[in-house]
Amino acid sequence: MASVTGTAPALSTGASAPPERRRSNWVPYALLLPGLLWLFVFFVVPMITLFSQSLQEGSIDEGYTFTGNVGIYAEALQSYFPQLLRSIGYAASATVLALLLGYPLAYFMALKAGRWKNVLLVLVIAPFFTSFLIRTLAWQTILSDVGPVTSFARSIGLTNLLQAVGLTSNDNLMASKFAVICGLTYNFLPFMILPLYASLERLDPRLVEAAGDLYASPAQGFRFVTWPLSLPGVVAGTLLTFIPAAGDFINSKLLGNTQTVMIGQVIDAQFLRVLNYPLAAALSFVLLVLILALVMAYVRKAGTEELV
Amino acid sequence: MAEQLSGDLRLVGLTKSFEQFTAVQPTDLTISQGSFFALLGPSGCGKTTTLRMIAGLEDPSGGQILIGDKDITSTKAYQRNVNTVFQSYALFPHMTVLDNVAFGLKRRGDKDAKRKAEEALELVQLAEVGRKKPVQLSGGMQQRVALARAIVNRPDVLLLDEPLGALDLKLRRQMQIELKRIQSEVGITFVHVTHDQEEAMTMADTIAVMNGGRIEQLGDPATLYESPRSTFVANFLGQSNLLRATVTGEPGSDGTVVVRSHDTDLEVSRAHLPDGIREIFLGMRPEKLRLGTGGGPNQLKGTVSDVSFTGVATQYLVRMPWGRELTVVQQNDGSARAVVGENVTISWAAEHGFALDAHQDADAGVDTED
Structure with missing residues (x-):
């Protein structure tokens, strides 16, 4: 709440410097967020599943269990x-x-x-x-x-x-x-x-x-x-x-x-x-x-x- | 400096046409070995095209380029012993400053390229930045690197294409002196293209004033300034007051001729009057005019309409009875200054006037400096 009251006057007047600086600090990260989220869900998570899959044993019918089988490499x-x-x-x-x-x-x-x-x-x-x-x-x-x-x-x-x-x-x-x-x-x-x-x-x-x-x-x-x-x-x-x-x-x-x-x-x-x-x-x-x-x-x- | 005598640079009937227009009219020009030569003119006058033809970057439509007795017209740029300092400097951004300067020497297989490049950097007082990349240097430093990169090859002719155009005024003045010093030190023929008349006059031994693809007048700075032969030169090189006048008398015993302008008899020196013309523009440089009678025959009365004090001098605009304003510049030598509205007499010596054929545009060359 404190930050809201702090930035509101700055937005209306555009005069005081510190709130301005605070705003420009998080904007770039906010812009990164959708991309990062996308990459996380559709790249990082599948990579982890894929890696874990490579270390599992079993078959498609009986299901797979993680055994840490590095020999597969x-x-x-x-x-x-x-x-x-x-x-x-x-x-x-x-x-x-x-x-x-x-x-x-x-x-x-x-x-x-x-x-x-x-x-x-x-x-x-x-x-x-x-x-x-x-x-x-x-x-x-x-x-x-x-x-x-x-x-x-x-x-x-x-x-x-x-x-x-x-x-x-x-x-x-x-x-x-x-x-x-x-x-x-x-x-x-x-x-x-x-x-x-x-x-x-x-x-x-x-x-x-x-x-x-x-x-x-x-x-x-x-x-x-x-x-x-x-x-x-x-x-x-x-x-x-x-x-x-x-x-x-x-x-x-x-x-x-x-x-x-x-x-x-x-x-x-x-x-x-x-x-x-x-x-x-x-x-x-x-x-x-x-x-x-x-x-x-x-x-x-x-x-x-x-x-x- | 050990110089092989390469000879004068000569242009014989050199011309360049593009599809629609002729950029350079057939031009004959001899630039003597070791001189500092300036091609001066407004943009689009053909000076850069002329320079590029000498460099081999543009093929002439006709005519010849010779250095000494050697015809180089049909040789390629890289075969000519001519180097250019480009307006944009065109330094290779992926190379260090030293590699930039050594580039030409290395292409010619000079074993001593590195040492010579270091010497050239010393000449332009940049010995310490050899390992840097061009982008790390200021504009003025880049300019000097471009200069070093060209003169290190000891070309027969060094071409400078508006080399100071991108620098601020103070740096430009400094570089003008520097360039002049380097030129006299290395003794290479410099051909300098510029639209800045002050720059050309400061540096060059000889100036060719170009307009509309041809050379209007050629001469040393003082001659061009004191005796312009066209209204373009009179207006482009400094300022001129031009009065329409008619030659009424014959040369007198004192070498002056009487001309009549706006019902006033004025005198102009015979030497400054071209033969066989009656209708003239009588020209006077603003600093040659005096406020006050001065006792001579050339006197005009008018009213001061504007005064601007510039420190070393005061510039007046004096309105003549027929409505035209003349510019008078008076040195700040302690004499009393006139005020706006004051009735004054302007006077000048007969030998300070020059006469031009009246069959041309009185305003040619005014405000075309950029």
């Missing part, structure tokens, strides 16, 4: 280490590909497109108007064994090349590592392009001019000025691509074969078909920790706090 790692490694590998490949494809595009959009900028931005976002599943299914058609893409790839010898480097196992494109990585790259490309675009858009073109004025060739100007200044976008883009790609289970399911199973697909199967909840929960946790560790090492290496 050893079992999970032992049984599905190849799938884990493969997920990281595929996600990393897709991230690098998305960067190679996305950087020039984002560069063009941000610095050269002029009045076409907005049109191109809409085109980048356009795939989101269709569901993730439909878009991936479309790739089945695109890469189908009898489709024009595959026959073209055959005629230029691409299929042979892919087979030679082990990305496909026959002269088709579908149901292969190649198809899965293509699908991942395609699906997460916008998440690469948008942060890159944002950081390149902020780049002052006069800095590139200044580099040229100081004897830097266009290539050197890119290397010493444009690239380092776009690093925040590169870091954000690679994280936004890599993290979901590593846990993805749609692409490997729809575009891959039995040799391209990713960890997301395993978790999906353990949860929904095998109904081995503790193992599925343990695998989820292993994936989470692995990604966290990789991301932390990467961010530290990229040194984003040094960047402006």
Whole structure:
């Protein structure tokens, strides 16, 4: 009650300073509250349940009891280490590909497109108007064994090349590592392009001019000025691509074969078909920790706090 | 300072057109080696475009740029031995101050880049901030880093694009002196673009006054000020009183010519009267006018309509019988000050007047300083 009478005059006159300060102290926290509450209910609580689930034993019919069975983590790692490694590998490949494809595009959009900028931005976002599943299914058609893409790839010898480097196992494109990585790259490309675009858009073109004025060739100007200044976008883009790609289970399911199973697909199967909840929960946790560790090492290496 | 003699900077018929308009009319200009040259004009007069063409940041539509005998017109910016101090400084935010200054030297593979960069920072009195990032410095310090980053390369020509525009007045005055000192120390040709006539006159050996994409007049500051050749220069460089007049007499034995303005005979020195014109603007600088008869032939009577005391001087507005006001600035030398409403006589010496062709806009260059 005391605080109510204390703030009321301040609100009406806006003159006395201390009540003002008190008000601005709790406002930011109040603004945080809905978000924090949301995260608590839908992230923290499920994480705890998931962790506890991983340490339970039993079956779906007889119910689960908490036994603190840490051995499940050893079992999970032992049984599905190849799938884990493969997920990281595929996600990393897709991230690098998305960067190679996305950087020039984002560069063009941000610095050269002029009045076409907005049109191109809409085109980048356009795939989101269709569901993730439909878009991936479309790739089945695109890469189908009898489709024009595959026959073209055959005629230029691409299929042979892919087979030679082990990305496909026959002269088709579908149901292969190649198809899965293509699908991942395609699906997460916008998440690469948008942060890159944002950081390149902020780049002052006069800095590139200044580099040229100081004897830097266009290539050197890119290397010493444009690239380092776009690093925040590169870091954000690679994280936004890599993290979901590593846990993805749609692409490997729809575009891959039995040799391209990713960890997301395993978790999906353990949860929904095998109904081995503790193992599925343990695998989820292993994936989470692995990604966290990789991301932390990467961010530290990229040194984003040094960047402006 | 060891200087390789690179030669004068020459622009030959240099021109730049954009789709709709011509930013720079064909311009011929020679800027001698080691001089401090200013391109002065209001915004949109083509001075920055000219500078950017010299830097290689803008392709000319025609003409040539030469340094000594070397034609650099078609070379790229990074191939030219020319450096720019940008208006926005354009310091690389992700590099330390020292790395910024060493940037150009490193691109040219200078093994001694770090030491030379440190020396350049000393020259601009910033030796102690080398490890900081540009954002940690004040505007004036950033300005000096930008200067160090350019002169450390010992370019043939240093271009300065309104380098002091973002600084406050006091700092600007200080930097003007500093720039002048550094220029005489390193001996590099400086080409300075500015819209501030006082800045140009303070620093430059030679000024080219630009207007509408062409050079109106070229000369040392004193000549431009004392003998402007167009109303634009007369008004843009300082202030001028312009009286419409007609040449009525022939040159007398004392070298003066009689002109008639508003039923009064006035004299102007023959040397300041362009050949073959009869209708003129007779121009007088406000500080050349005296309150009082002074005994000479040039006398006008009027009424004081405004007095403003500025400390070192007093500025009067004196209304002429035909309604126009003349500005008179009188040094605060202890003489009595006139008051508003007082009838006064204005006088000036014949050699202090200058005559301009009357077939031009009397107000050209007035209040276009920004």
